Amino acid sequence: MNYLKTLFLAGSILLSASVWAEGGGDRVIDRISTMRDKAEAVLVEAEKAPAGTRDAHMAEHIKMLGEILGQLHQDHPDAAMTPVQHLAWMEKHDKVVDDVLNQMQREHKLMVSESQ
Numbered sequence: 083m084n085y086l087k088t089l090f091l092a093g094s095i096l097l098s099a100s101v102w103a104e105g106g107g108d109r110v111i112d113r114i115s116t117m118r119d120k121a122e123a124v125l126v127e128a129e130k131a132p133a134g135t136r137d138a139h140m141a142e143h144i145k146m147l148g149e150i151l152g153q154l155h156q157d158h159p160d161a162a163m164t165p166v167q168h169l170a171w172m173e174k175h176d177k178v179v180d181d182v183l184n185q186m187q188r189e190h191k192l193m194v195s196e197s198q
Contacts, residue, residue, distance in 0.1 A: 111178065
C-alpha cells in the first residue's frame with residue numbers, strides 16, 4: 083500500500099510539472115497581459131486629457147508599468163518545457179515587453195509635449 087502511495091505521489095508531481103509547462107506559464111503571461119491592457123487604458127486617458135491635467139494619469143501609468151516590469155522580471159520559463167514550448171513562451175514574453183516599451187515611449191512623448 084505504501085508503494086502505491088509513493089508511486090501516486092511521484093506521478094502527481096511529474097504530472098503537475100508538465101501541466102505547469104503547458105499552462106502555468108501561460109497563466110502568468112495572461113495575467114501580465116491583462117495588467118498591460120489596463121495600463122494602456124490609463125495611457126489613453128492621459129493622451130485624451132487636456133494639457134496640464136495629465137499628471138495624475140501619467141503617475142498612475144508609470145506605477146502600473148513598474149508593476150508589470152516587476153512581474154516580467156520574476157517570470158521565468160519552466161525547466162520542464164520542451165524547446166517548442168519555451169520558444170512560444172519567449173515569443174509571448176517578448177511581445178509583452180515590446181508593448182510595455184511602446185507605452186513608455188508614448189508616455190515620454192506626452193511628457194515632452196507637456197513641458198513645451
